[in-house]
Amino acid sequence: MTRISVTHPLDLHEIRARIASSLDIHDLAACARVCQDWNDSFTPSLYRCVVLSNSVAGKRAVDKNKRHIQQLTIQPSAYEDSSAVFMAISVMATSSLSSLNLQGNRIGNHGTQALSKALKMNSTLTTLNLRRSRIKEKEARALAKALKINRTLTTLGTFLGPIGAQALSEALMINSHLTTLDLGNNEICDDGAQELAEALKMNSALITLTLRDNMIEPEGAEALAEALKTNSTLTSLDLETMITGGDGEFSPSNWIQEDGAVALSEALKVNSTLTTLRVGGNEIGDDGAQALFETLKTNSTLTSLAWGTSRSASRTRNSIGDDGVQALSAALKVNCTLTALDLKGSSVTDDAVHELSKALKINATLTTLHLRCNTIGDDGAQALSEALGINSTLANLDLFANNIGDRGAQALSDALKINSTLTTLNLWRNRIGENGARALAEALTINTTLCHNPIEDSGAQAQTEQSKINSTLTSLQFGMSRASLDFANRNKRYIRHLTIQSSAYIRPSPALAREKIIHDVVAILTLNTLNMSGKLIDDHGTQALSKAFKIDSALTTLSLGLNKIEEDGVRALAEALMINTSLTTLDLSGNVVKDSGAEALAEALKINSTLTYLDLRGTYLGSKGAQALSKALKINSTLTTLDLVTARIEDSGAQALAEALKSNSALITLMLGDEGARVLAKALVVNSTLTHLNLFFNKIGDKGALALAEALKVNSTLAHLDLANNLIQPDGALALAVALKTNTTLTTLKMADNYIGGTGSQALSAVRTIIQCLQCSNGAQALAAALKINTTLTTLKLWGNQIKEEGAQALSEALKINATLTTLELENNSIGPSGAQALSEGLKSNSTLTTLDLGKNQIGGSGAHALAEALKFNSTLLALELRHNLIGPDGVQALAAALMVNTKLTTLCLQENGIEDNGVRTLSEALKINTTLTTLDLSYNPIEDIGAQALAAVFRTNTSLTHVNLKGTLIGSKGAQSLFKNSYRE
Numbered sequence: 001m002t003r004i005s006v007t008h009p010l011d012l013h014e015i016r017a018r019i020a021s022s023l024d025i026h027d028l029a030a031c032a033r034v035c036q037d038w039n040d041s042f043t044p045s046l047y048r049c050v051v052l053s054n055s056v057a058g059k060r061a062v063d064k065n066k067r068h069i070q071q072l073t074i075q076p077s078a079y080e081d082s083s084a085v086f087m088a089i090s091v092m093a094t095s096s097l098s099s100l101n102l103q104g105n106r107i108g109n110h111g112t113q114a115l116s117k118a119l120k121m122n123s124t125l126t127t128l129n130l131r132r133s134r135i136k137e138k139e140a141r142a143l144a145k146a147l148k149i150n151r152t153l154t155t156l157g158t159f160l161g162p163i164g165a166q167a168l169s170e171a172l173m174i175n176s177h178l179t180t181l182d183l184g185n186n187e188i189c190d191d192g193a194q195e196l197a198e199a200l201k202m203n204s205a206l207i208t209l210t211l212r213d214n215m216i217e218p219e220g221a222e223a224l225a226e227a228l229k230t231n232s233t234l235t236s237l238d239l240e241t242m243i244t245g246g247d248g249e250f251s252p253s254n255w256i257q258e259d260g261a262v263a264l265s266e267a268l269k270v271n272s273t274l275t276t277l278r279v280g281g282n283e284i285g286d287d288g289a290q291a292l293f294e295t296l297k298t299n300s301t302l303t304s305l306a307w308g309t310s311r312s313a314s315r316t317r318n319s320i321g322d323d324g325v326q327a328l329s330a331a332l333k334v335n336c337t338l339t340a341l342d343l344k345g346s347s348v349t350d351d352a353v354h355e356l357s358k359a360l361k362i363n364a365t366l367t368t369l370h371l372r373c374n375t376i377g378d379d380g381a382q383a384l385s386e387a388l389g390i391n392s393t394l395a396n397l398d399l400f401a402n403n404i405g406d407r408g409a410q411a412l413s414d415a416l417k418i419n420s421t422l423t424t425l426n427l428w429r430n431r432i433g434e435n436g437a438r439a440l441a442e443a444l445t446i447n448t449t450l451c452h453n454p455i456e457d458s459g460a461q462a463q464t465e466q467s468k469i470n471s472t473l474t475s476l477q478f479g480m481s482r483a484s485l486d487f488a489n490r491n492k493r494y495i496r497h498l499t500i501q502s503s504a505y506i507r508p509s510p511a512l513a514r515e516k517i518i519h520d521v522v523a524i525l526t527l528n529t530l531n532m533s534g535k536l537i538d539d540h541g542t543q544a545l546s547k548a549f550k551i552d553s554a555l556t557t558l559s560l561g562l563n564k565i566e567e568d569g570v571r572a573l574a575e576a577l578m579i580n581t582s583l584t585t586l587d588l589s590g591n592v593v594k595d596s597g598a599e600a601l602a603e604a605l606k607i608n609s610t611l612t613y614l615d616l617r618g619t620y621l622g623s624k625g626a627q628a629l630s631k632a633l634k635i636n637s638t639l640t641t642l643d644l645v646t647a648r649i650e651d652s653g654a655q656a657l658a659e660a661l662k663s664n665s666a667l668i669t670l671m672l673g674d675e676g677a678r679v680l681a682k683a684l685v686v687n688s689t690l691t692h693l694n695l696f697f698n699k700i701g702d703k704g705a706l707a708l709a710e711a712l713k714v715n716s717t718l719a720h721l722d723l724a725n726n727l728i729q730p731d732g733a734l735a736l737a738v739a740l741k742t743n744t745t746l747t748t749l750k751m752a753d754n755y756i757g758g759t760g761s762q763a764l765s766a767v768r769t770i771i772q773c774l775q776c777s778n779g780a781q782a783l784a785a786a787l788k789i790n791t792t793l794t795t796l797k798l799w800g801n802q803i804k805e806e807g808a809q810a811l812s813e814a815l816k817i818n819a820t821l822t823t824l825e826l827e828n829n830s831i832g833p834s835g836a837q838a839l840s841e842g843l844k845s846n847s848t849l850t851t852l853d854l855g856k857n858q859i860g861g862s863g864a865h866a867l868a869e870a871l872k873f874n875s876t877l878l879a880l881e882l883r884h885n886l887i888g889p890d891g892v893q894a895l896a897a898a899l900m901v902n903t904k905l906t907t908l909c910l911q912e913n914g915i916e917d918n919g920v921r922t923l924s925e926a927l928k929i930n931t932t933l934t935t936l937d938l939s940y941n942p943i944e945d946i947g948a949q950a951l952a953a954v955f956r957t958n959t960s961l962t963h964v965n966l967k968g969t970l971i972g973s974k975g976a977q978s979l980f981k982n983s984y985r986e
Contacts, residue, residue, distance in 0.1 A: 048620055048648055052078050052087070059087075066091040070648065076104035082111030089118045092125065099127040103157075112139035119146035119153070130158040131182070140164030147171035147178065157182035165192030172199035172206065177727075182210040184238070187252050193220030200227035200234065207233060212240040212278070213252045221260025228267035228274060235273055241281030241309060254282050261288030265295040272301050272830055280309035280342070281317055289324030296331035296338060300828055300856050300884075303337055308344035308370065317345050325352040332359035332366065333942075336856060336884040336912055337828075340368040344398070353380035360387035360394065362968045364912070364940050367393055372400035372426070381408025385415035392421050392967070401429040409436030413443035533561040533587070542569030546576040556582055561615070562590040570597030577604035577611065584610055589617040589643070598625025605632035605639060613641045626653025633660035661687045681707035684715045692720045705732030712739040719745055795823040808835030815842030815849065825853040827881070836863030840870035843877065853881040855909070864891030868898035875904055883911035883937070892919035896926035899933065909937040911965070920947030927954045927961060934960055940968035948975025955982040 049071040052062055059078070062069070069091050074084040084105040091097055107115070112135060119125070135143065140160045144167035147153070154177060160168065165188040172178070188196070193216045200206070211224075216239065228234070239260075241253040256264075261284045268274065284292075289307075296302070309317050320328070320343070332338070348356075353376055360366070381404045388394070404412075409432045416422070427440075537545070542565050545558075570593050577583065593601070598621045605611070621629070626649035633639070649657070661684075681704075684690070700708075705723065709732075712718070803811075808831040811824070831839070836859035843849070859867075864887035871877070887895075892915055899905070920943055927933065948971045951964065971979075 048622075051075065063087070063090070067094045070096055071099040072097060073101040074105060076106075079105070082106060082108035085111030085115050089114055092118050092122055096124045097122075098124055100125060101129040102133060103129050104132045107133045107135065107139070109136070109139055113142050116142040116146040119143075120149045122150065123152055125150075126152055127155040128153060128157070130156075131185070133159050135160045135164055137161075137163040137167075141167040144168050144171040148174045150175075151177055153178060155180040155182075157184075159186055160192075161187050162189050162191040162195075164188075166195040169195035169199035172196070173202045175203070176205045179205055180208045181206060182208075183214065184210045184242075185213040185252060187215050189215045190217050190220035190223075194223040197223035197227040200224070200231045203231070204233050208236040209234060210238040212238050212242050212254065214254055215252050216254045216256060216260075218255075218257055218259035218263075221256035222263040225260075225263035225267040228264075229270045231271070232273055236276040237274060238276075238278040239282065240278040240306065256282045256284065258285050258288040260284070262291040265291040268292075268295045268299045268302065271299075275301055276304040276306075277302060278306040279318070280306050280345075284318040286319060286321035286324045289318065289320050290327040293324060293327040293331045296328075296335045298858070299335075300337050300830070300858070304340040304342075305338060306342040308342050308346045308373075317347070320346050320348065320352065322351070325355045329355040329359040332356070332363045334884070334886075334912060334914065335363070336365050339365055340370075341366060342370040343374070344370045345373040348374040348376060348380075350375075350377050350380035350383070354383045357383040357387035360384075361390045362940055362942075362970075363391070364393055364968055368396040368398075369394060370398045371402070372398045374402055376402040376404060378405050378408035378411070380404075382411040385411040388412070388415035388419045388422060390968075391419075395421055396424040397422060398424075398426045399430065400426045404430040404432060404436075406433050406436035406439070408432075410439040413439040416440070416443040529557040529559075530555060531557075531559040533559050533563070537563040537565060537569075539564075539566055539569035539572070543572040546572040555580075557585040558583060559585075559587040560591065561587045565591040565593075567592070567594055567597045567600075571600040574600035574604040577601070577608045580608070581610055585613040585615075586611060587615040588619060589615045591619055593619035593621060593625065595622045595624040595628070598622075599628040602628040602632040605629070605636045608636070609638050611639055614639060615643045617643050620648055621653070622648060623650040623653040623656075625649070627656040630656035630660040633657070633664045636664075661690060664689065681711040684708070684711035684718060687715070688717055691717055693718060694722045701727045702732035702735075706735045709735035709739040716745055794820055795825075796821060797823075797825040803829045803831065805832055805835040805838070807831070809838040812838040812840075812842035815839070815846040818846070819848055822848055823851040824849060825851075826857065827853050828856040831857045831859065833858075833860045833863040833866075835859070837866040840866040843867070843870035844873045846874070847876055850876055851879040851881075852877060855881050855883040855885070855911075857885060859885045859887065861888040861890035861894075863887070865894040868894035871895075871898040871902045871905060874902075877905060879907035879909075880905060881909045882913070883909050885913055887913050887915075889916075889919055889922075893922050896922045899923070899926040899930045902930070903932050906932055907935040907937075908933060910941070911937050912940045915941040915943065917944055917947035917950070921950045924950040924954045927958050930958075931960050935963040935965075936961065937965040938969070939965045943969040943971060945972050945975035945978075947971070949978045952978040952982040955979075 048068055050062055050069050051073045052059065053075045072088060072091055074088060078084060079087070082105075084102060085107050088097075088100055088102060092100070107130065119128075130143075135158060140163065143158070147156075147168070148171050156178060158164075158168075160183070165183070165186075168181075172181075186192075188211070193211065193214070196209075196211075197220075200209075221239065224237070224239075228237075239254050239256060241255075256279065260282065261279065264277070264279070265288075268277075279292075284307075292307075296305075307318055307320070332341075348371055353371070360369075376399065380402075381399070384397070384399075388397075404427065408430075409427070412425070412427075413436075416425075432440075532545075537560060542560065542563075545560075546569075565588065570588065570591070573586070573588075574597075577586075593616060597619075598616070601614075601616075605614075621644065626644070629642070630653075633642075644657075664687075684693075695704075700723070708721070708723075712721075803826070807829070808826070811826075815821070815824075826839075829835075831854070835857065836854065839852075839854070843852070854867075857863075859882070864882065864885065867880070867882075868891075871880075885891075887910070891913075892910070895908070895910075899908075915938060919941075920938065923936075923938075927936075943966065948966070948969075951966075952975075954961065966979075
């Protein structure tokens with residue numbers, strides 16, 4: 001008798017479950033009516049993320065399967081009264097609900113009271129959206145009381161007025177877990193803003209606060225500004241006006257105006273944590289602009305400033321007059337932290353652009369500049385082109401909807417021929433005709449960096465007709481025209497990276513559009529990278545693509561994130577993976593892969609031998625899908641990175657992955673959601689290949705941290721562990737600290753956004769692995785104490801931690817004793833002149849430190865003078881970094897005097913210190929005597945021809961100086977000729 005081999009035995013329940021998983025919610029409901037005994041086979045993953053509308057069958061199905069729900073949205077149309085709340089509460093009571101969206105529902109008093117009571121006992125909900133729910137005073141107070149007790153909610157969006165804001169503020173003074181609060185489009189007015197400001201003075205958890213469209217006027221802004229002077233956690237504040245009504249129509253705009261802007265500018269002089277500020281559409285005039293921009297000269301933390309606003313808020317837009325432009329330009333010349341500046345819809349003229357362009361020639365940090373919806377014409381484009389010929393940092397320039405014509409396009413095209421950093425240039429909706437388009441097309445035949453080029457019909461047509469083929473534009477983003485595809489097809493032998501916009505080919509029929517995109521792409525498929533992310537592709541389109549790359553030998557990266565791909569499409573891709581031998585990266589994040597799709601991918605991974613990166617974030621795999629992938633990992637020997645963040649794999653899925661890790665010898669990076677830290681810890685004890693483990697934004701808590709700590713005592717391969725935002729408290733931090741004392745391989749541990757407190761940070765600071773997330777001088781003091789006895793640490797990096805004068809003083813004392821540390825990086829720590837003076841005392845006796853970085857610390861002339869005195873005694877320091885410290889003439893003179901005596905220093909960086917020709921003359925005299933300095937960085941200082949000639953004279957006699965950086969200076973042709981003439985040596 002022949003033996004029958006059954007490879008995948010399925011019982012009746014599993015067969016039903018697989019059939020059920022291929023049906024949508026309506027078909028499942030129909031099956032339930034016909035086959036009552038099938039109800040238990042409904043795939044639980046169908047109910048993990050639920051959007052409930054006005055459907056009786058849907059409500060019944062949700063009520064029956066509510067134990068599976070983890071994310072619930074109830075649409076306002078589902079219920080006419082507060083029943084939505086009670087449905088949500090019943091789900092909260094029987095499931096591990098983490099996200100609840102009740103936006104726009106009629107909650108009512110009874111509903112709010114019930115919800116507040118549930119929040120007091122709930123331990124799973126992290127996100128609650130109650131926006132546009134019209135919460136009244138009594139209801140707001142009930143919700144606030146719940147927030148005083150709740151320990152899991154981290155994100156809250158709600159609708160309330162001034163009195164509700166007051167109640168919420170009282171809760172914020174106590175709550176230590178809420179990190180994101182969205183009160184956008186409310187009517188909290190100045191009274192509510194003032195109450196929130198008082199809370200900010202005491203709150204130590206809130207990171208993001210959104211107050212756009214709230215009828216906040218100068219008094220409210222002034223109160224918030226006062227709070228910013230003492231608050232040390234808030235990093236993002238949004239006071240923007242996004243919407244305005246028509247004539248006579250009410251809208252809850254903000255109007256902080258001049259006084260509010262001035263108050264915020266004063267706060268920014270003191271605040272050291274805010275990185276993002278949005279104030280667009282607040283009717284701020286020239287005085288407010290001048291005050292706010294003037295602050296940018298000294299502020300060292302703000303990285304993003306949104307001054308402009310959309311056209312919908314044009315009635316309340318900010319203005320930026322001549323004085324404001326002058327202030328902004330002057331600030332950009334010295335500011336070294338701002339990377340993004342938004343001036344859209346700010347009535348920026350050609351004259352204003354001329355001033356900004358002068359700053360862009362010197363500024364070395366700005367990477368993104370939004371100038372859309374202004375009145376910039378050809379003259380402004382000419383000025384920008386001149387700046388682009390010199391600037392070496394700007395990567396994104398948005399000139400959408402201006403008045404640039406052919407002459408401006410010609411100027412910009414000339415700049416593109418020499419610029420080597422700009423990657424995105426948006427010129428849509430200008431007045432560029434055929435000649436301008438041709439000029440830009442010609443520039444693209446030379447430019448080697450512009451990788452993001454949105455093209456409209458006229459531009460694409462001109463580029464298509466060009467006789468020259470663009471051999472350097474290797475990346476292309478499609479617009480909405482047939483000409484775009486023609487251009488791509490003409491250049492297909494060069495284009496290797498293709499991105500198709502979600503709006504491309506949408507007319508006349510979206511369904512036909514998807515099929516046309518697939519057809520067009522397959523026709524030119526000689527790509528290395530294909531990016532079709534963004535809700536265009538369904539299962540049919542995915543099947544067409546799969547057929548193409550079964551035989552394609554060039555495609556290595558395929559991005560299909562956030563589309564409408566479900567199990568059938570994933571199965572088609574899996575079949576292709578069994579044959580394809582080129583694809584190394586596949587992104588399916590945000591699609592509905594589910595268990596059956598994961599099982600198909602797992603089968604492919606058992607055969608495929610080239611895929612190294614698989615992104616399945618947010619794909620609702622479920623435990624069965626994770627288990628199937630785990631079986632594949634035991635066989636697969638090429639996949640090195642697997643991203644399963646928010647894939648809902650559950651503890652049983654994590655258990656399966658842990659078992660796979662015990663035998664898998666290829667996977668080096670695993671990113672998971674909120675399941676199984678303790679289970680994974682057990683696997684780390686025996687795994688010998690995993691080097692990166694990403695568990696960020698989870699709830700592993702102290703228990704998970706304790707388990708991982710035990711594993712780290714044994715594991716000998718893990719090098720990078722990300723535990724950011726995990727509700728870890730001092731006990732968990734202490735356990736990890738103890739483990740790090742014996743662990744010899746972990747080099748990076750990320751613990752940001754936890755609750756380790758002073759005790760935890762001190763424990764962590766005493767070990768050899770340095771945690772770069774200390775937030776105060778106490779942490780630096782703990783580190784300094786450890787340095788006095790530590791005999792192994794050679795490098796300590798504490799940049800951006802605001803250790804201030806006290807921390808610098810403690811480190812100075814450690815330097816007097818420590819005999820191993822060679823590199824100390826303290827950039828952007830606000831140590832000031834006193835901190836520099838303290839460190840200089842340590843340098844006088846220290847005999848091991850070779851590199852000291854004190855950039856962006858506002859040490860001033862007195863701080864530079866103290867360090868210069870230390871250099872006269874110190875005999876080991878080789879590199880001193882003092883960029884952006886406003887050391888002034890006195891500081892330069894002191895350092896020059898030290899260089900005449902010091903015989904060890906080889907590298908000195910004085911970038912962005914406002915050094916002028918006189919300062920360069922002083923340094924030049926010292927360099928005629930000094931014989932050890934080899935590298936001098938004077939970039940982005942206002943040095944002109946006289947200073948250049950003084951340096952040139954040094955080159956004639958100095959034989960040690962080999963590198964001088966004068967980038968971003970104001971040296972003209974005469975100075976350049978002098979430097980060039982004297983730079984040659986025999």
